[in-house]
Structures are given as structure tokens and as C-alpha cells.
Amino acid sequence: MPSHYIDDRHTHPWHQIIFPLTGLLQSEFTPPEIEKEKDNEDRRVIVPHNAMLFIPANTAHKSVAVTDTQFLAVYLNPAGVVTYPTQPKSCRVTPFIKELILLLFDENPHYQAENILTGLLTVLSDQIDIATTYEIPLLIPSDRRLQSIFTQLQKQPDLKLSLAEWATKAGASERTLSRLCAKEFHQSFALWRQNIRLVLSLRLLDSGRSIQEIALESGYTSDSAYIHAFKGIFGLTPSRYRRDHLSPRADD
CATH class of the missing domain: 2.60.120.280 (Regulatory protein AraC)
Incomplete structure (x- = not known):
């Protein structure tokens, strides 16, 4: 697909x-x-x-x-x-x-x-x-304003825009974006954006990039911050995920 x-x-x-x-x-x-x-x-x-x-x-x-x-x-x-x-x-x-x-x-x-x-x-x-039930936060919204943000983050997950700046680009108020995220994903806008970055980083793990490179490309300031957030969702570190679930790669 x-x-x-x-x-x-x-x-x-x-x-x-x-x-x-x-x-x-x-x-x-x-x-x-x-x-x-x-x-x-x-x-x-x-x-x-x-x-x-x-x-x-x-x-x-x-x-x-x-x-x-x-x-x-x-x-x-x-x-x-x-x-x-x-x-x-x-x-x-x-x-x-x-x-x-x-x-x-x-x-x-x-x-x-x-x-x-x-x-x-x-x-x-x-x-x-x-098997353990696997509940990963949802990414794809149904609202067109959130959809436009999702599309941009897909292309450039390291975009560092504030909620106010995203609201301007999407043609909505900050309050509206926050309300839409709460309705669709039962979480804050910031957490939804973080989940998009983390889940999309999975495709980068299937490349030859180092964990530090992936962290920066995903919008994190350090590999330690990325590893901590990644483990919170997937239950294991990015290196362990790569080793267990993707093609064998050289050590990071």
C-alpha cells in the first residue's frame, strides 16, 4: 500500500x-x-x-x-x-x-x-x-484543519511551530485546535504532535541512520529525549525495536 x-x-x-x-x-x-x-x-x-x-x-x-x-x-x-x-x-x-x-x-x-x-x-x-494488547495513539484526524497539520508534519516532523502558529496556518484559533484534539484523540495538541513524530520515526529506523540522526530529524533536541519518549509508547528503546523488528543493521 x-x-x-x-x-x-x-x-x-x-x-x-x-x-x-x-x-x-x-x-x-x-x-x-x-x-x-x-x-x-x-x-x-x-x-x-x-x-x-x-x-x-x-x-x-x-x-x-x-x-x-x-x-x-x-x-x-x-x-x-x-x-x-x-x-x-x-x-x-x-x-x-x-x-x-x-x-x-x-x-x-x-x-x-x-x-x-x-x-x-x-x-x-x-x-x-x-499477547499483550497494543494501544498506540492514533495519528490521522478526520477534521480538515488537523489534517492539514498532519500532512505538513508527515513531510517535516521537525517543524518547531507553536500552537498559535499552527492555528494561524490551519485557519483556526488555538482553543479550537485544542478542542479538536481532545475530541478526536482525547489528548492535548502537544501530545498528538509528539505521537506523530514518534510513530513516523519508525520508518527512519528502517534506514542506516543513527539514533541521534533520527532524533534530530524527528524534532528532538537530543537522542536521550527521543529514546525516553519512544520507550514510553513502544515499550522498548529505538535500538531494541530496530534489532527485534526490522532488518539487521550495524550497531548505532
Whole structure:
């Protein structure tokens, strides 16, 4: 999916796992109990390299590529011998789960044998059950004024404009921008901007840049400030994230 591509709202008769290899997605879905109530309260999640989204069969969902994204889609038969959860779940992907998913795509006949494949799928189901739920702050707004700010920060995340300056550029008051952020993201404008910088920095980690270079390009004054903020969202340092979830690189 190229950046900004929209995989519009749809359903599948099979369960689905979305697992990004590069880039990241913002997905939204309607949990089954809400679908029955016709409440339209969709849930939205960010799915980066070290996460996967499990979507039960017949669950309406939609995805938007935040950046250029490649992902694996695993389709699981709900009528098969292995049972899966009934609720959508955004999960943290451990190195073990990553290797398990990659084995499902291995063309070696050994792994495609029915008894071996059933064993792998049983372990996968168990891992989804016990995996830590991954809640990364949302990025993409629906309001056009916030959208214009998001687009500019995508291109230049190190822009150091105050809330007043952003308000002028967006054609809104400071109070309006603050209110919109609270409504859409349940957080302040400053925190939303920080989350944009941190999540977008994931694509820089998949390059040869040092952590210090990435910190500066993401709008941080030091690598220590960037590392502290990054760990607050992703639960591990940028170097550990790069080592566990991206292509092997030289030491920083």
C-alpha cells in the first residue's frame, strides 16, 4: 500500500491477521457486539512493525496506509479445527510470534503438512490469546484543519511551530485546535504532535541512520529525549525495536 492508500470498509468470511513488514497502518473496525447494536462506534488502532491486528470473520474493517507499507495477510478458516478469539485485538508481536507467522508462509512442504500446519495454527491461536494488547495513539484526524497539520508534519516532523502558529496556518484559533484534539484523540495538541513524530520515526529506523540522526530529524533536541519518549509508547528503546523488528543493521 502506498502512503495514504485507503483499503475501504469491507468484511471477510474468514478470520484475518494483518502483520506489517514495513511501514504502518491505521485501521478501524466495528466490534461484533457494536455491529449488532448499529452504534457506529468504530475502534481505531495504529499497527506498526511490532504489532499485528487480529480481525474475526465478518467484522467490518478499514485500513489507511500512514506511510508506504508492506504487510502479510493471514486468512484463517473459522470452520477449521483450530478455534480463534471472537473479538478483534491489536497485539504486540514478539520475535517468537514473528517467526511463527513467517513459518506459515514458508513453502517448505514440511511446514505445509496438515499435522504440522495445524500445530502451528494452534500455537498461533494461543499466542493471540496471551499477547499483550497494543494501544498506540492514533495519528490521522478526520477534521480538515488537523489534517492539514498532519500532512505538513508527515513531510517535516521537525517543524518547531507553536500552537498559535499552527492555528494561524490551519485557519483556526488555538482553543479550537485544542478542542479538536481532545475530541478526536482525547489528548492535548502537544501530545498528538509528539505521537506523530514518534510513530513516523519508525520508518527512519528502517534506514542506516543513527539514533541521534533520527532524533534530530524527528524534532528532538537530543537522542536521550527521543529514546525516553519512544520507550514510553513502544515499550522498548529505538535500538531494541530496530534489532527485534526490522532488518539487521550495524550497531548505532
